Amino acid sequence: MLENQLLKIAQDFGSPVYVYDAEKIESQYKRLTNAFKNVKHLKINYAVKALSNISILKLFNSLGSGIDTVSIQEVQLGLVAGFLPEQIIFTPNGVSLTEIEEAAKLGVKINIDNLSILEQFGTKHPKTPVCIRINPHVMAGGNANISVGHIDSKFGISIHQIPHILRIVENTKMTINGIHMHTGSDILDIEVFLYASEILFETAKQFKNLDFIDFGSGFKVPYKQGDIETNIEELGEKLSSKFNAFCKEYGKDLTLAFEPGKFLVSESGSFLTKVNAIKQTTSTVFAQVDSGFNHLIRPMFYGSHHDIVNISNPKGRERFYTVVGYICETDTFGNNRRIAEINEGDVLCFKNAGAYCFSMASNYNSRFRPAEVLWYNNRAHLIRKRETFEDILNNQVEIDFASKKEKQLVK
Numbered sequence: 230m231l232e233n234q235l236l237k238i239a240q241d242f243g244s245p246v247y248v249y250d251a252e253k254i255e256s257q258y259k260r261l262t263n264a265f266k267n268v269k270h271l272k273i274n275y276a277v278k279a280l281s282n283i284s285i286l287k288l289f290n291s292l293g294s295g296i297d298t299v300s301i302q303e304v305q306l307g308l309v310a311g312f313l314p315e316q317i318i319f320t321p322n323g324v325s326l327t328e329i330e331e332a333a334k335l336g337v338k339i340n341i342d343n344l345s346i347l348e349q350f351g352t353k354h355p356k357t358p359v360c361i362r363i364n365p366h367v368m369a370g371g372n373a374n375i376s377v378g379h380i381d382s383k384f385g386i387s388i389h390q391i392p393h394i395l396r397i398v399e400n401t402k403m404t405i406n407g408i409h410m411h412t413g414s415d416i417l418d419i420e421v422f423l424y425a426s427e428i429l430f431e432t433a434k435q436f437k438n439l440d441f442i443d444f445g446s447g448f449k450v451p452y453k454q455g456d457i458e459t460n461i462e463e464l465g466e467k468l469s470s471k472f473n474a475f476c477k478e479y480g481k482d483l484t485l486a487f488e489p490g491k492f493l494v495s496e497s498g499s500f501l502t503k504v505n506a507i508k509q510t511t512s513t514v515f516a517q518v519d520s521g522f523n524h525l526i527r528p529m530f531y532g533s534h535h536d537i538v539n540i541s542n543p544k545g546r547e548r549f550y551t552v553v554g555y556i557c558e559t560d561t562f563g564n565n566r567r568i569a570e571i572n573e574g575d576v577l578c579f580k581n582a583g584a585y586c587f588s589m590a591s592n593y594n595s596r597f598r599p600a601e602v603l604w605y606n607n608r609a610h611l612i613r614k615r616e617t618f619e620d621i622l623n624n625q626v627e628i629d630f631a632s633k634k635e636k637q638l639v640k
């Protein structure tokens with residue numbers, strides 16, 4: 230999208246506002262499917278938690294994608310967006326057996342990552358096939374917060390516990406229809422991914438009724454100039470040939486599945502904020518925007534980098550700024566950034582704001598969550614209204630201390 234188109238959206242819809250470019254989402258989807266064109270059955274299940282707006286889900290539906298969900302509410306959102314139950318996979322962690330049963334009842338694919346739950350589910354519902362989430366114990370990337378394959382991770386069933394899985398399957402007569410892994414975001418190295426896939430193939434051989442193998446996600450996208458990104462084309466070539474060889478050996482053409490979030494939506498997103506004030510201190514110049522970690526928490530939560538561009542004055546002379554929010558807490562978006570000269574009232578654009586940005590937004594400081602706009606077919610479409618004060622009051626119950634009665638504020 231062009232900077233003047235973004236600026237026009239900030240003027241028309243107000244700020245702060247999230248903007249997503251449908252064309253970018255589509256091109257990422259096609260890039261991924263194209264990289265795996267040599268696989269007979271490929272299924273991309275978009276990870277809803279990255280960006281869960283219904284219109285985004287419908288866009289993925291129109292592209293032929295399925296969805297990966299981590300809560301019963303995400304399953305329900307998917308159904309509302311028009312996905313068929315069989316296009317939805319439920320991959321929760323740490324949820325109750327009841328929630329898994331609820332999802333199974335809706336007819337979605339079930340992915341279980343816990344031996345205790347597997348045994349209980351298999352005993353009660355031996356006729357419902359399930360996929361199992363394996364932990365191959367492969368470290369992806371260097372950050373322990375986003376590497377879920379290591380030995381003490383809470384995700385997946387350890388490959389060292391395969392004998393136990395097999396015993397549960399034998400005892401309950403349940404069917405295992407898929408093998409899954411998700412080693413966490415930020416796979417830097419294709420070799421690491423391929424190494425984990427070998428482990429998955431070895432595991433898969435022990436299950437005779439598989440329909441699919443799900444390689445999860447963790448594809449890295451560039452957040453700033455010089456960042457390494459996963460070479461999807463190279464991965465596609467190498468993994469496809471390994472997968473096809475495996476299918477031959479297994480004696481069945483299985484489906485190769487992926488469930489990317491970040492790769493599909495991160496770069497499509499821009500978050501537009503307005504500069505409320507410039508503040509000079511003895512050591513720095515702050516640009517204070519009409520947002521904070523209530524709207525975009527990644528920089529403070531994970532130390533993530535989001536490029537920041539002044540779209541009101543793109544040709545201005547570059548100066549150094551520390552971009553902060555309006556929350557009554559430290560909420561630094563970017564420290565000591567070189568940005569085209571900022572004046573109060575200018576609109577700053579945060580890049581890579583598609584994944585884990587709006588979906589992690591909150592009402593902290595009793596602020597409204599931003600509006601969302603989808604740029605589609607050369608036009609801006611409002612896909613979520615900005616919240617109003619009524620949303621802040623909604624569900625709150627007021628006690629009248631004089632009459633000692635309760636009153637719902639919004640009916």
Ligand SMILES: *Cc1c(COP(=O)(O)O)cnc(C)c1O
Binds near residue numbers: 411446489490491
């Ligand atoms: C979050 C998640 C994904 C998506 O990860 P990205 O890094 O956004 O691609 C995929 N699968 C599961 C099970 C997840 O929890």
